[in-house]
Amino acid sequence: MAPTSILSQNAVAEALFDALPDVVFFIKDSYGRYVVVNQTLAARCAGGDKTRLIGKKPDEVYPAPLAASYARQDEQVLKTGKSIDQQLELHIYPGGKAGWCLTTKHPLRDDKGRITGVAGISRDLDAPSDKATGFAELASALRHMRKHYTESLRIEDIATKAGLSVYQFEQRVQRLFQMSPLQLLHKLRLDEATRLLRDSDLPLGEIALQTGWCDQSAFTRHFSRYAGMAPGKFRAMQATK
Numbered sequence: 105m106a107p108t109s110i111l112s113q114n115a116v117a118e119a120l121f122d123a124l125p126d127v128v129f130f131i132k133d134s135y136g137r138y139v140v141v142n143q144t145l146a147a148r149c150a151g152g153d154k155t156r157l158i159g160k161k162p163d164e165v166y167p168a169p170l171a172a173s174y175a176r177q178d179e180q181v182l183k184t185g186k187s188i189d190q191q192l193e194l195h196i197y198p199g200g201k202a203g204w205c206l207t208t209k210h211p212l213r214d215d216k217g218r219i220t221g222v223a224g225i226s227r228d229l230d231a232p233s234d235k236a237t238g239f240a241e242l243a244s245a246l247r248h249m250r251k252h253y254t255e256s257l258r259i260e261d262i263a264t265k266a267g268l269s270v271y272q273f274e275q276r277v278q279r280l281f282q283m284s285p286l287q288l289l290h291k292l293r294l295d296e297a298t299r300l301l302r303d304s305d306l307p308l309g310e311i312a313l314q315t316g317w318c319d320q321s322a323f324t325r326h327f328s329r330y331a332g333m334a335p336g337k338f339r340a341m342q343a344t345k
Contacts, residue, residue: 114140126228128205131212133221136161136178148198167341170196173332177209181222185211188224192287194298194331195226200342202298204229204291204330206283229283229291242266242276253292254316259285293317294330301339308335 114131121129121142128148131140138157149165150156162171162178177188188209195205209224245266249257262285263273277285297315300306306314312323327335 118142121225126230128226129224131221131223132178134182134219136175136182136222138165139221167196169331169333169337169341170194176332177207178222181209181211182219185213185219187211190283190287192229192283192291192330193226194294194333194338195228196341202302202338202342204294206287227282229281241268242273242280245273249289250292253289253296254314256316257289259289290326290330294327297323297327297335298331298338301335302342311335 117129117131118140121127121144124142125144127142128145129140129142130138130145133139137159138161141154141157143152143154146152146154146157157165162174165171166174173193177191180186181188188207190206190208192204193207195203197203205226205228207224207226209222211219212221212223214220245262248265249262259273260270263270266273266276268276274285277283277288281288283291293315297311300311300314304311308323309320312318312320315323317323317326324334327338331338333341
């Protein structure tokens with residue numbers, strides 16, 4: 105495919121994603137530098153000016169802990185050629201507010217199959233309206249998850265409370281929340297954990313117990329996996345804002 109054709113397709117994709125305020129879209133080259141970004145990413149990281157992001161790497165755009173996590177993802181895709189699909193991860197929004205998104209990254213290849221870059225999206229996760237189709241049949245199970253997320257919950261038991269098979273429950277949760285039941289459960293715990301890390305002086309072990317992790321080690325492992333940094337680093341980063 106001719107380079108001009110590729111550029112034309114990139115421009116179309118950029119224009120389409122510009123219309124989605126809750127989705128970050130980007131294309132990076134083989135060095136992890138931004139080549140194409142949508143307006144949402146520019147608004148959040150560059151005052152709305154896309155040109156301020158082009159040619160930059162994550163460590164020139166994001167706080168160091170997050171930048172390191174995003175760069176590791178890029179390197180993984182570039183080196184292995186394997187996609188990252190619907191990964192739950194932390195984002196910091198303008199004003200320092202922390203939130204969660206689902207990130208997908210795919211390798212880009214030239215006509216000889218060589219990896220030339222990364223294309224990705226990160227979609228904000230918001231709770232659906234209780235008027236959304238299918239919400240009512242899950243309402244009792246979702247209330248149970250929100251009330252008891254600090255306990256040891258099994259997806260099989262939650263599905264039973266909804267009167268559904270595990271498969272049916274997973275499909276309905278995926279349709280409403282765009283994530284799996286297990287990701288939803290982790291998000292409930294992580295939402296409270298980020299709040300406690302930001303707004304309290306509780307030790308990490310106590311936060312672990314209050315948010316449903318069996319101990320501080322498990323909490324640190326899961327938080328680091330999804331947030332891209334250890335809980336202590338997140339707390340320190342929030343304290344500087």
